[in-house]
Structure formats: structure tokens, C-alpha cells
Amino acid sequence: MMTTRRSLFVFGAMLAVGVLLAPHAAAQSSPVTAVTVDSTTSTTIELDWTTPVGAVDEIHVGWIKENEAGDAVVPVNPEPAMITRGIGPSVTTYTITGLEPETEYVVGVRTQVTGSAPGDWVEPAANPTTREAPPEPEAPDAPDAPVISAHPAWNWTIDVHWDAVMDADEYMVEWRKESQSYGADARMVKETGTDYVIPDADADTVYMVRVTASNMGTSGDASDEVTVRMPTLITEKPMVTLTAGDAEIKVEWTAVTGATKYCVEWGTGDRIVPTGNEHCTGRGTHRTSGERSYTITMYDGAALKNGTEYVVQVTGDNAAGAGPTSDRVKATPTTVGTTAPGAPAISLMSGDSMLMVSWDAVDGATKYKVQWRSAAQSFGAADRTMEVMDATSHDITGLMNGTEYMVRVAAGNDHGYGDWSGEATAMPMMPTPALPVFGVLALGAGLVAAGRRRLRARREPRLLKS
Numbered sequence: 177m178m179t180t181r182r183s184l185f186v187f188g189a190m191l192a193v194g195v196l197l198a199p200h201a202a203a204q205s206s207p208v209t210a211v212t213v214d215s216t217t218s219t220t221i222e223l224d225w226t227t228p229v230g231a232v233d234e235i236h237v238g239w240i241k242e243n244e245a246g247d248a249v250v251p252v253n254p255e256p257a258m259i260t261r262g263i264g265p266s267v268t269t270y271t272i273t274g275l276e277p278e279t280e281y282v283v284g285v286r287t288q289v290t291g292s293a294p295g296d297w298v299e300p301a302a303n304p305t306t307r308e309a310p311p312e313p314e315a316p317d318a319p320d321a322p323v324i325s326a327h328p329a330w331n332w333t334i335d336v337h338w339d340a341v342m343d344a345d346e347y348m349v350e351w352r353k354e355s356q357s358y359g360a361d362a363r364m365v366k367e368t369g370t371d372y373v374i375p376d377a378d379a380d381t382v383y384m385v386r387v388t389a390s391n392m393g394t395s396g397d398a399s400d401e402v403t404v405r406m407p408t409l410i411t412e413k414p415m416v417t418l419t420a421g422d423a424e425i426k427v428e429w430t431a432v433t434g435a436t437k438y439c440v441e442w443g444t445g446d447r448i449v450p451t452g453n454e455h456c457t458g459r460g461t462h463r464t465s466g467e468r469s470y471t472i473t474m475y476d477g478a479a480l481k482n483g484t485e486y487v488v489q490v491t492g493d494n495a496a497g498a499g500p501t502s503d504r505v506k507a508t509p510t511t512v513g514t515t516a517p518g519a520p521a522i523s524l525m526s527g528d529s530m531l532m533v534s535w536d537a538v539d540g541a542t543k544y545k546v547q548w549r550s551a552a553q554s555f556g557a558a559d560r561t562m563e564v565m566d567a568t569s570h571d572i573t574g575l576m577n578g579t580e581y582m583v584r585v586a587a588g589n590d591h592g593y594g595d596w597s598g599e600a601t602a603m604p605m606m607p608t609p610a611l612p613v614f615g616v617l618a619l620g621a622g623l624v625a626a627g628r629r630r631l632r633a634r635r636e637p638r639l640l641k642s
Contacts, residue, residue: 205287205295206230213300214269218277218309224269225285225298232265234288239272242280242303277309318396319344319389326374326385326402328495330455334374334404336385341396344389349374350398354382379409379496408434410499414468414490415554418507420593423480425472425507427488430554432499435492438464442472442488446504455498456491463493482509483592488556505556510592517541517587519595520568524583524602529576531602533583534569538594541587546570547596548583555584575604 206228214222223237237260263270265287275281281304284297322338329335336349349372352362365372377383382405388398414429427440439456440463441448449459456463459476472488473480480486485508492499510516520535533546544564547555564570575581580603586593 204293205232205289207295207298208235208285208287209298211285211298211300213283213302213304216304216306218307219275220271220273221275221281221283221304221306222269222271223283223285223300227265227268228287228295231289232287233290235263235265235267235270236260236286236288236294237263237270237272237283238286238297239275239281239283241276242282275306277306280305313392316343316391316394318394319391321397322347322387322389322399324385324387324399324402326383326404328377328404328406329373330496332375332377332379332406332496334377334383334385334406336372336374336387336402338370338387338399340370341389343391344396345392346390348388348390348395349385350388351383351385353378354384354403358386377404377406377496379406381406407436407494407496410434410492410494410497412492413500414438414492414502415552416488416490416502416505416556417554418488418505418556419596420507420509421471422511423473423482423509425480425486425488425509426469427472427490428469429490429502431468432492434494435466435499436494437466437492438468439491439493439498440464440470440472440488441491442475442486444475444484444486446487448487448489448504456493460486480509482511483590484508503554503557505554506558506561507556508588508592510588510594516591516594517589519597520544520585520587522583522585522597522600524600526602526605527571528606529604530571530573531575531581531583531604532569532571533585533600535585535597537568538587540589541594542566542589543587544568544570545586545588545593546572546583547585548572548581550576550579550581555582577604577606579603 208225208227210226212224214224216222221239227235260270272283282299283304284299286297287295319341322341324336324338326334326336334351338347345368347367347370348364349367350358350362350364351374352358356362374383374385382403385402385404386398386400389396410432412432414432416427416429419426419428425442429438439461441456441458442460443449443458460472462470462472464470472486475486485506487504487506489501489504491501517538517540520538522533522535525532531548535544542565544567546562546564548560549555549557553560562570572583580601582599582601584596584599586596588594
């Protein structure tokens with residue numbers, strides 16, 4: 177060490193004399209002071225120093241292994257592998273990185289002023305030595321297998337959940353169709369939490385799901401497989417029937433294949449107003465658990481109003497999604513008692529692509545509502561409802577010949593509509609063509625002549641053969 181410092185001193189003295197004697201040589205920059213080693217690790221050395229007062233453009237930090245330094249401890253000529261340039265003049269600390277463990281280094285700091293020679297290298301009181309490298313961490317024990325659960329979820333996804341495993345820092349979720357195998361066919365994703373949503377699951381498909389816990393790259397055993405059967409895709413829409421009562425509407429509908437629950441939604445006039453983007457979140461909403469009837473008594477936080485028309489629709493749902501929505505049907509709650517008219521008695525006559533419905537006038541009625549449907553339809557659709565004013569008959573046109581239709585009529589006034597009549601059934605038919613008049617006359621004449629011939633034949637005597 178004494179030789180090293182003596183060499184540095186001699187080297188620095190020679191450099192100083194050379195600088196003084198050289199013609200046109202620039203002045204030397206003032207050196208830094210108080211260079212100290214702040215800390216060391218197995219690969220770093222952190223230095224502190226005091227920058228001289230005055231103009232300093234750059235700070236240089238140099239370093240080299242002590243066993244490679246020779247007589248020139250920190251070379252004056254810059255060597256990129258050992259010199260760091262361009263540190264701002266206000267910086268008074270620097271961390272040398274990328275060093276070898278348990279190695280002694282010669283380090284120094286100098287200043288640089290533009291147009292002047294660099295200042296002298298200033299070293300700390302002793303050469304720093306990097307520390308011993310930390311031992312390699314032992315491979316952790318493999319985590320236990322997680323306990324998992326999985327089930328179909330909305331929008332054709334699969335919700336997967338597992339209990340946290342002690343010491344696990346990562347989980348691998350794998351899933352496959354029942355007909356596939358893990359590996360190339362399976363899909364997987366890594367998670368740090370304890371939940372994952374598998375997207376884009378197919379309807380009517382069985383999936384197998386498993387989860388494996390790992391710790392620092394060491395994987396444990398996979399969990400037990402969980403089987404998830406995705407539900408049927410709903411393609412049918414319910415047929416809805418409404419029955420209005422006093423401040424209430426009873427809703428009934430047909431079963432839909434694949435539906436495990438139903439969403440009933442209603443509004444006023446022609447509007448069903450949602451309160452959010454999610455399915456079945458309207459101002460008037462009820463979700464059943466599989467029942468196929470529901471009585472509506474409230475809308476938007478208030479009781480239904482007698483005399484106000486409400487529109488209703490029903491959708492079949494299951495765990496993964498919703499099917500098509502039913503046709504919208506309408507009904508008007510009415511006050512029970514003598515304020516609303518009674519039910520009329522009706523009759524039907526068939527015509528070509530039409531039915532002629534008539535009814536007895538009802539006391540107190542100022543209007544009538546006529547509804548019709550086929551066996552495959554439900555009462556209440558707007559295009560199969562007609563309000564009739566000041567009349568006791570209506571021709572229902574545009575029907576299909578040979579198809580049976582059901583018709584009902586309700587009488588109403590300012591207090592609303594009363595009960596529906598009984599349903600009457602009839603079938604539109606194309607009329608049978610009539611025979612022309614001359615055909616009928618000719619047929620009659622022929623029948624008369626034939627009768628006369630038979631009568632004469634009975635009166636004439638017959639010859640007996642001998």
C-alpha cells in the first residue's frame with residue numbers, strides 16, 4: 177500500500193511538473209476533498225466526497241482491482257472500463273456497481289473544468305474491499321395442493337376459487353374440455369391471488385379445472401380436478417299472459433328449455449327503463465328462482481295505479497346467460513267493485529281470413545278491449561289488441577285460414593277495464609264455392625226424369641219365360 181501511494185505521489189508530482197513546464201498548457205482543476213467509503217456490498221462500493229468551491233463541470237470516479245493496479249493506481253488517462261464521466265458537479269456521492277465479491281479495489285475521485293486539466297485523483301484513507309457474496313438460498317419445500325371450487329358464471333364464464341396455500345407465491349390455473357387432455361390441448365394462466373375467471377366457455381360443454389401452487393419456481397402437486405358443466409344455451413322466449421286486478425297485475429308464462437330462473441320486467445306505457453347496464457336491473461324488476469308466475473304490485477317504489485297501462489316482458493335465464501326476451505304485453509290494473517264494468521258475453525263468426533266478434537253491451541261501459549291469439553301465442557301483444565269505442569262488434573282481419581284462434585273482450589270506462597270475458601274459439605275458413613244456377617236446375621231435371629223412368633218400369637207387365 178505504501179508503494180502504491182508513493183507511486184501515486186511520484187506520478188502526481190511528475191504530472192504537475194509536466195503541466196507547469198508545458199507551453200500553452202491549461203490550468204489544473206481543483207481536486208475534491210474528504211473522499212470516504214460510505215458502504216460496501218458483495219458487488220458495490222458507495223463513495224462520498226466534498227466538491228471544491230468554484231466552477232466544476234464534471235466529476236470523474238475511477239476504480240480498478242488492487243492486484244491489477246501496478247504502480248499507477250488510478251490512471252490519469254481515461255479508461256472506459258474503469259472511469260465514469262459526466263457526473264454532475266453538484267453530485268457528492270456515487271455507487272460503483274458490478275464488482276466482484278471479496279475483492280480489494282483502488283478507487284478515486286477527481287474534478288474536471290472545461291479548458292483545464294483534470295484535478296488530482298483523491299483516494300479514501302484505505303482501499304475498500306467488497307463483501308463476501310451471500311449464500312445461495314435453499315430451494316423451498318414444494319407447497320401443498322390447493323383446495324379449489326369452480327362453477328358456471330354469467331356471460332359464459334367459469335368462476336374458479338381456491339384457498340391460499342402456505343408459502344405459495346404463485347398459482348397456475350389449468351382447464352380443458354372433457355374430451356381434451358392437459359398439455360397442448362389445455363389452457364393455463366398464472367395468478368398471485370386466489371380467484372380467476374375463465375372466459376368464453378361453450379354451452380352444453382363439460383370442463384375440467386385444476387390449480388397448482390408454487391414457491392420460487394418450485395411447484396407442488398396439482399389440486400383435485402373439479403368438473404364444471406356449462407348450461408344449455410337458451411333459444412326460446414316465454415309466452416306471457418297478464419291478468420289485471422286491483423292495483424296489481426298477475427304475470428304467468430310458459431316454461432323455456434334451459435332456463436333455471438326468470439327475469440320479469442315492467443314499466444309504464446311502452447317503456448321499460450333499466451337502472452344499470454346489467455341484465456334484469458330495471459325500475460320494475462323481479463327475478464324468480466324457477467317459478468313461472470309473479471304478481472306485480474309496485475313500480476319504481478310506488479304501488480301500481482289503477483287505470484294506468486303497464487307493459488311487461490319476461491326473459492329466461494340460467495347461470496351463464498339470458499335467452500331471448502318475450503313479446504311485450506300490456507295490462508291495466510282496475511278497481512274491484514261496481515266502478516268498473518262487468519265482463520261481456522261474446523260470440524264469434526268465421527270468415528275468409530277473419531273472425532267477426534260481437535258482444536252484448538255492458539252497463540257503464542264506454543269502451544271495449546278486444547284481444548286474440550293463436551294456440552302458439554299469448555294474450556296481450558300490442559298487434560293483437562284493439563280498443564273499440566261505442567260499438568259492440570269488431571272484425572279481426574289478416575288471420576290465417578285453418579288456424580284456430582281464441583278471442584276475449586273486456587269492457588271499460590274511466591275507472592279502467594273490468595274482467596275479461598270467457599274465451600271464444602273459432603277458425604277462419606275460405607268459403608265453399610256455390611254451384612251455378614243452371615247446374616242446379618239441370619241436376620234437378622235429371623233426377624226427376626230418372627224417377628219417372630223407374631216408376632214406369634214398375635207399372636209395365638213383365639213377360640215370363642217358359
